[in-house]
Amino acid sequence: xxxxxxxxxxxxxxxxxxxxxxxxxxxxxxxxxxxxxxxxxxxxxxxxxxxxxxxxxxxxxxxxxxxxxxxxxxxxxxxxxxxxxxxxxxxxxxxxxxxxxxxxxxxxxxxxxxxxxxxxxxxxxxxxxxxxxxxxxxxxxxxxxxxxxxxxxxxxxxxxxxxxxxxxxxxxxxxxx
Amino acid sequence: xxxxxxxxxxxxxxxxxxxxxxxxxxxxxxxxxxxxxxxxxxxxxxxxxxxxxxxxxxxxxxxxxxxxxxxxxxxxxxxxxxxxxxxxxxxxxxxxxxxxxxxxxxxxxxxxxxxxxxxxxxxxxxxxxxxxxxxxxxxxxxxxxxxxxxxxxxxxxxxxxxxxxxxxxxxxxxxxxxxxxxxxxxxxxxxxxxxxxxxxxxxxxxxxxxxxxxxxxxxxxxxxxxxxxxxxxxxxxxxx
Ligand code: SF4
Ligand code: SF4
Ligand code: SF4
Ligand code: FES
Numbered sequence: 001x002x003x004x005x006x007x008x009x010x011x012x013x014x015x016x017x018x019x020x021x022x023x024x025x026x027x028x029x030x031x032x033x034x035x036x037x038x039x040x041x042x043x044x045x046x047x048x049x050x051x052x053x054x055x056x057x058x059x060x061x062x063x064x065x066x067x068x069x070x071x072x073x074x075x076x077x078x079x080x081x082x083x084x085x086x087x088x089x090x091x092x093x094x095x096x097x098x099x100x101x102x103x104x105x106x107x108x109x110x111x112x113x114x115x116x117x118x119x120x121x122x123x124x125x126x127x128x129x130x131x132x133x134x135x136x137x138x139x140x141x142x143x144x145x146x147x148x149x150x151x152x153x154x155x156x157x158x159x160x161x162x163x164x165x166x167x168x169x170x171x172x173x174x175x176x177x
Numbered sequence: 178x179x180x181x182x183x184x185x186x187x188x189x190x191x192x193x194x195x196x197x198x199x200x201x202x203x204x205x206x207x208x209x210x211x212x213x214x215x216x217x218x219x220x221x222x223x224x225x226x227x228x229x230x231x232x233x234x235x236x237x238x239x240x241x242x243x244x245x246x247x248x249x250x251x252x253x254x255x256x257x258x259x260x261x262x263x264x265x266x267x268x269x270x271x272x273x274x275x276x277x278x279x280x281x282x283x284x285x286x287x288x289x290x291x292x293x294x295x296x297x298x299x300x301x302x303x304x305x306x307x308x309x310x311x312x313x314x315x316x317x318x319x320x321x322x323x324x325x326x327x328x329x330x331x332x333x334x335x336x337x338x339x340x341x342x343x344x345x346x347x348x349x350x351x352x353x354x355x356x357x358x359x360x361x362x363x364x365x366x367x368x369x370x371x372x373x374x375x376x377x378x379x380x381x382x383x384x385x386x387x388x389x390x391x392x393x394x395x396x397x398x399x400x401x402x403x404x405x406x407x408x409x410x411x412x413x414x415x416x417x
Binding site: 082085088089090091092094095097098130132133135136140143144145147169170171173174175176177 | 275279280281282283284285288289294295297298299301302303304305306308309311312313
């Protein structure tokens with residue numbers, strides 16, 4: 001049987017969800033026998049593959065780059081998983097939503113900076129007006145709340161999918177955990 | 178309190194025959210019989226106000242959903258407390274509470290000790306399906322010992338009621354309407370400048386969320402102590 005193709009992606013998050021994924025510990029070895037990790041911060045691939053079975057998304061959609069990425073990923077993924085509160089709710093990155101983008105940039109690059117008091121206009125992706133959870137832009141198949149979600153919950157989700165079942169986290173995962 | 182003339186009613190809750198005093202609510206009778214109805218604004222020891230609508234139930238013969246905490250029992254009533262329709266409504270209500278202010282549980286003082294957060298989990302909510310509003314809400318840290326973060330408030334008015342009914346200070350009230358509504362101290366002055374607040378902290382302990390907290394508590398550290406409430410209520414009722 002061919003291995004299940006998996007990708008991960010890191011949008012506006014702190015990488016804590018990826019750390020929690022690694023916290024699956026030695027069970028990773030069993031997982032690795034059944035999956036091929038094709039793309040994400042944990043592997044050195046530059047381009048998102050033509051097709052993957054499962055993509056785990058960490059982080060909220062915060063910039064134009066995030067938005068382009070998630071649209072492309074959705075189009076090339078069978079099962080999209082919102083991994084962690086940033087992806088699921090907007091979480092900490094969305095705390096900037098009570099301010100305008102100009103206020104945020106001004107605070108960061110002018111008020112709090114001694115040198116070169118100027119917001120970047122190139123290279124750094126342009127921020128969207130509001131930080132939004134992934135499912136406000138594209139269809140999400142599975143939600144794994146938690147900041148970060150526990151390694152056990154991540155392992156449970158992946159192993160259920162590998163068994164061909166749809167995981168149900170309703171009673172075991174909560175926001176903020 | 179209960180003179181001999183109190184009538185007994187019989188009714189059905191989720192198909193079970195139960196008996197009740199005529200002055201009891203559906204919620205009271207359900208609780209007495211070990212039947213779970215979710216609640217947020219209800220707190221034993223305070224008057225019921227029917228604010229949160231989480232406890233809505235179906236009663237045969239009426240198309241309206243009725244809040245169990247403020248609906249009196251009637252003879253022959255047939256009550257359903259856990260239909261799929263009700264579960265869906267409850268989910269939507271909780272989702273709306275999450276979307277209305279800024280509930281970022283991971284950085285909340287009440288993370289892990291919050292009635293709203295655990296209600297979401299109990300109802301199986303894994304994401305919020307309505308857009309977040311992220312309004313600009315103030316934080317009042319003027320009190321020597323406590324903080325009021327309006328971002329986490331769900332307007333259950335437990336603080337208002339405990340302060341008025343148990344402490345007798347009536348420091349709290351509600352101002353504004355709809356999503357602009359806010360709990361206020363005295364005549365909308367800073368809590369720290371309140372003449373009526375006795376600093377007893379009852380409001381903080383009954384608050385279901387991270388809206389009211391003790392100063393010096395950081396993320397996840399604010400667990401509420403509510404054991405005092407039934408005791409105080411009993412003492413008050415015992416008075417001549
Ligand atoms: S959900 Fe928490 S752990 Fe995951 S990326 Fe966001 S802040 Fe980091
Ligand atoms: S008050 Fe409760 S639901 Fe709101 S952010 Fe805090 S823990 Fe989460
Ligand atoms: S401050 Fe707390 S107790 Fe008071 S209305 Fe808001 S959520 Fe309820
Ligand atoms: S508990 Fe009945 S309306 Fe809130």
